[in-house]
Amino acid sequence: MENLYHNDSLPNGLRHLQLRTTDEYEKYRVPVDTVPRPGFNTTGKEIELSLNAYPILKFPNKTVHQYDVNIGNGKESPALIKKVWNSQARKNVLRQIIFDGSKLAWSLNNYQDGLNVLVDLDGENNRPVGKVPNVFRLVVRRTKAVNISVLTSWLQGQAPFGEPVLEAMNFLDHLLREYPSSKFHSIKRSFFDEHGDNFDLGNGVLAFKGVYQAIRPTIPRRLVINIDVSNTCFWARISLVGAAIALFDARDAQHLIHLLRPVKDGFGGTTESDGFYECHRRLKKLIVQAHYGGCPVLGKNFQVKGLINGSARQYLIDVKDPATGKINKMSVEEYFHKKYDVYLRYWELPMVEMTKKGVVYPMEVLTLHGLQKYPFKLTEYQTAAMIKYAANRPAERLDSITKSKKMLDHANDPVLKSFGLQVDNNMLRTKARLLPSPDIQFGGNQRINAGTSGRWDLRGKKFFQPNKRPLDCWGIGYFTGKRGSINQAQVTNFTDAFVKAYRNHGGDVPRYPLLLELKEDIGQAIKRLYSTVGHKFQKDPQLLLIIVPDKNSFTYLRIKKSCDCRWGVPSQVLQAGHASKAQPQYLSNVLMKVNAKLGGTTARAVPKVTEATLRPQTMIIGADVTHPSLGVWAPSMAAISVCMDQYGCRYWGACEANGERVELINRSNIEIMLTPLIREWMSTVGGGRAPDHVYYFRDGVSTGQFAQVLEREVLDMRAIFMELTGQQWKGKFTVVIANKRHHIRAFPKPNDRNAADRNGNPLPGTLISRDVTSPFDWDFLLYSHIALQGTSRPVHYHVILDQIKHKPQELENMIYDHCYQYMRSTTSVSLFPAVYYAHLIANRARHHEDIPASSGPRSAPQVKITNPKPEKRPIDPRLLPIYGTSNRLPFQMWFI
Structure with a gap:
């Protein structure tokens, strides 16, 4: 069978691009400055909302003195730093002073001479001096005066945003944290009560509800405190044996002993088992206490250094005979029996070594202490339970926020009182806008308007654009021989229903597919299906449907890798289970994806505000970088989506590995991914010309990285446009950062049908531009979807470059309208589709890693935490290219 089409410019040929030097990029640099708000959107109607933000009524206008703090040699643990700082030796000299827990302290008092003292922690706690002195030097030195009044000048536009403003904001941030940190367990800006609201997720993990608070400068030129619920997972307060059993989902302690037992090493000896290594890594750094009759250090905290490959019966210690003074060797098991009359039930478990030199304990006498964050990926069951626990309806969320405010009790906070900071007890209320929803256009010029429901269905509707080429060479493969498999009669019934449904939606399907039963290995099965379909119809197969018996992510990975890259x-x-029923709604949902992959479009949004229509010669680019789960080595994935039509409905996609947890997309990746897509856009959409207007929507970057996005990513993109136009490109960029990782929530009045859905969430189209937004930059919060459960979260959009010079309604309504044309959904979505697609592309591209499929997934949830980073594997490996045939798959929506 012959390839009827092959594009030499596909990514496979771009692996050896000669990349430009740094100096060549300097001439394309864009200005890095804030984009002032161009005004406020007046479209739609005004609504009123409450926001989980509380105004700061008064803050210190006095001079605050800042101090550098140094403890020991500078490498001490946070726990030790806290002990030294809280010592009486410090308190006797330095009073009314707050500390950031690391290097900085502030006080209204001017301690000109600072402090230089040795702190004896044993003496502080009336403990006998050990062999090693527990003494640390504490040095506190005054460095500068922080003028808090500069905040007032800045908020009033009389002072620039610079280091003095940052220093003042940093001080207020720590001022707010100081007293809650002494009462509750703190993780950054969140606080958790050890006896507070929690839920058992199983396997030794508890979910806790805590309080989040952060200070924000806002319109109209004031400071507010954002208070929200914070949900985090902690280790359950159980025995260390119980924690280890939970980690492995072991039946009991005997099963755990079996998993941790040494194994033969192939050379006549033994070595640690995989279970031992995994348990060692997971339990390391946990804080534990020893509990047994007669324990001389009851209540003392120790930090786990790791497991020792030896049981309590094997591990020998030196014991002095009180009668003779002679030193004898004795097993830990025997020592506990003779010294404390403690019989160890699980002596076969490995011993546990502490970070304190010379301290070891049997595992069964140790218990976890306090709140300790659980750092590992949750199981599917735990994730589902966590989502259910965290997904509170708006009324419940609002009640929790009100309780959180009471828990923080700002009015009675002695630290805030001493510094003169006052917080309003009432939530902010804001005037928001409810933007008009666009019409949704289907085939045959049929239009509907979803209004404020944010949803519709496909019954009786044709796709806006059906498949571009008649679907006359395709096949359906179905795996049999396993429980839950589909049979031939069911496949035939599904095929009839699928073809009928596609034709009803406007699809061009002149031929039925070839049906093939699959039994062999996945790679071989796909090869046989592809070859059989191609031989029967004498052309490249246009589509393969594969019916699998269950939801197995590894099976999906292998199928996609084979179809995409081979x-x-x-x-x-x-x-x-779904295909055998062939229900109409399921078929329509599948057909939205299939039609998109075959060059079609489900529907397009027709703006009600004409200014929100895309200008001619406009390109939209979306980008996202996804990172692997904590503890699993795999490269970060950088993905780019580029719209391929005049409406911004259809998108191409490309992805590359982007180093190890690197957020900014590197230059070579931008060139490799974007160059062929821009070329294709110029030839198919632009009529041979480059775009005049480029929208770049970027997800996942923090405020501190905004300038880097402009200085690096946008600079690299501009260089590509210049290269492809012979240095003649004069197009304009608008760059928007989309962020969902924030804590702002809005609450309409109860039963306000003009502003709330039936669950009490804001309606789709709710736009918030005041009271919690920046006093100087152009940012806004937009609700564009209906939440299926819990309290909905708006997307925070931040415009960091606008060379096109938009009016508010031009950009803000355009973003909202496009959320109605996400290709595989009959609802408006919460995030601008270009970014949504980039996220899909990054996840799908993990299937393209250049590793044998038989070795298993490297970054999926099933991977063990013990997977080490391969020593000889490059940090930034290239992905396998998508193979180019007459389908031109790299230039289709292969990722949808």
Whole structure:
């Protein structure tokens, strides 16, 4: 069978691009400055909302003295730093002073001479002096005066945003944290009560509800405190044996002993088992206490250094005979029996070594102490339970926020009182806008308007654009022989229903597919299906549907890797349980994806505000970088999406590995991914010309990285446009950062049908531009979806470059309208589609890692935490290219 089409400019040929030098990029630099708000949106109607923000009524206008703090040699643990700082030796000299827990302290008092003292922690706690002195030097030195009144000048526009403003904001941030940190367990800006609201997720993990608070400068030129619920997972307060059993989901302690027992090493000896290594890594750094009859250090905290490959019966210690003074060797098991009359039930478990030199304990006498954050990926069951626990309806969330405010009790906070900071007890209320929803256009010029419901269905509707080429060479493969598999009669019934449904939606399907039963290995099965379909119809297969018996992520990975990178054919994986029923709604949902992969478009949004219509010669680029789960080595994935039509409905996608947890997309990746997509856009959309207007929507970057996005990513993109136009490009960029990782929530009045849905969440189209937004930059919060559960969260959009010079309604309404044309949904979505697609692309591209499929997934949830980073594997490995055939898969929506 012959490839009827092959594009030499596909990514495979771009692996060896000669990249430009740094100096060549300097001439394309864009200005890095804030984008002032161009006014306020007046479209739609005004609504009123409460926001989980509380105005600061008064803050210190006195001079605050800042101090540098140094404890020991500078490498001490946070726990030790806290002990030294809280010592009486410090308190006797330095009073009314707050400390950031690391290097800085502040006080209204001017301690000109500072402090230089040795702190004896044993003496502080009336403990006998050990062999090693527990003494640390504490040095506190005054460095500068922080003028808090500069905040007032800045908020009034009379002072620039510079280091003095940052220093003042940093001080207020720590001022707010000081007293709650002494009462509750703190994680950054969140506080958790050890006896507060919690839920058992199973396997030794508890979910806790805590309080989040952060200070924000806002319109109209004031400071507010954002208070919200914070949900975090902690280790359950159980025995260390119980924690280890939970980690492995072991049946009991005997099963755990079996998992941790040494194994033969192949050379006549033994070595640590995989279970031992995994347990060692997971339990390391936990804080534990020893509990047994007669324990001389009851209540003392120790930090776990790791497991020792030896049981309590094998591990020998030196014991002095009180009668003779002779030193004898004795097992830990025997020592506990003779010294404390404690019989160890699980002596076969490994011993546990502490970070304190010479301290070891049997595992069964140790218990976890206090709140300790659980740092590992949750299981599917735990994740589902966590989502259910955290997903509170708006009324419940509002009640929790009110309780959180009472828990913080700002009015009676002695630290805030001493510094003169006052916080309003009432939530902010704001005037928001409810933007008009766009019409949704289908085939045959049929239009509907979802109003404020944010949802619609496909019954009786044709796709806005059906498949571009008649679907006359395709196949359906179905795996049999396993529980839950589909049979031939069910496949035939599904095929009839699928073809009928696609034709009803306007699809061009002149031929039925080839049906093939699959039994062999996945790679071989896809090869046989592809070859059989191609041989029967004498052309490159246009589509493969594969019906699998269950939801197995590894099976999905192998199918997609084979279809994308080996055969270059669009594919759709279906679960037998759904396919066998062939229900109309399920078929329509599948067909939205299939139609998109075959060049079609589900629907387009027609703006009600004409100014929100895309200008001619406009390109939209979305980008996202996703990182692997904590503890699993895999490269970060940088993904880019580029719209391929005049409406911004259809998108191409490309992805590359982006180093190890690197957020900014590196230059070579931008060139490799974007160059062929811009070329394709110029030839198919732009009529041979580059775009005049480029929107760049970026997800996942923090405020501190905004300038780097402009200085690096946008600079690199501009260089590509100049290169492809012979240095003649004069187009303009608008760059928008989309952020969902924030704590702002809005609450309409109860039963306000003009502003709330039936669950009490803000309606789709709710735009917030005041009271919690920046007093100087152009940012806004937008609700563009209906939340299926819990309290909905708006997306915070921040415009960091606007060379096009938009009016508010031009950009803000355009973003909202486009949330109605996400290709595979019959609801408006919460995030601008270009960014949504970039996230999809990054996740799908993990299937393209250049590793044998038989070795298993490297970054999926099933991977063990003990997977080490391969020594010889490059930090930034290239992904396998998507194969180019007559389907031109790299230039289709292969990722949808």
